[in-house]
Amino acid sequence: MRKSLAQGIAAGRILVEAISGGMEIVGRKFEQGEYYIPDMLASAEAVGVAMEILAPHLTAAANLKPKGKFILATVEKDQHDIGKNIVGIMLKGAGFQLVDLGVNVPACRIADAIEREGADFVGLSALLDTTMRYMGHTIEELKRRQLRSRVKVLIGGAPTSPEFAREIGADAHCKDAFAAVETANRLAEGRF
């Protein structure tokens, strides 16, 4: 990690290409029965350390004026947060103000935070087939509380897709953290 930085490789590139790429290999090995849950946990821990090294390089790059307030959460019953955290660091680096609600966050807590923070964007993450439906539940909760038109909703995570985003009424699906920053920038330009 430090060696790559010293070679002048951009921190964002290391984050998305090396870390995401590495975790994909971990996922494949888990599927093939070569890795078990403790291996996934150890990999997640290693990613945490790597992110601590990379984060200052990303946030330091951004002496930009704030582009809007972004709430991030992994939806209910889902504990996966590596992808969400990468997206968070990249958004912060791009000049968005970040409020990270963590993992396993029910729809009502996300809606509460939008109200409390006066957020402009909400980003939802899900890594399980069984939890992606809570993204839809969250959007329904926002509609119920008349908050939906106040925020742009971005979704991401391996089981999600542009079709799914359309189906649940999200504004955008992002396949990785680069796409998240690009989409948020585009939406912010229209707003501020």
Ligand code: B12
């Ligand atoms: C690490 C890991 C774990 C760790 C999580 C640690 C942590 N702190 O996150 C632990 C061990 C806890 C875990 C547990 C489980 N896991 Co798991 N896990 C993984 C693994 C190997 C990697 C996920 C990851 O971090 N990827 C790397 C990141 C960088 O990629 P990403 O999340 O996709 O994020 C990028 C994009 O998707 C996007 N993005 C993501 N979120 C967002 C949000 C927004 C707003 C935007 C814009 C973009 C965006 O940008 C990110 C960065 O570029 C995957 C395998 C895989 N290939 O995904 C399995 C995987 C997701 N897990 C799986 C399973 C089954 C489980 C368990 C049910 C296992 C069990 N029997 O207990 C539990 C569930 C726990 C729970 N309730 O959540 C399955 C899911 C199958 C499915 N389709 O439903 C997978 C696919 C493994 C497999 N092949 O079977 N897991």
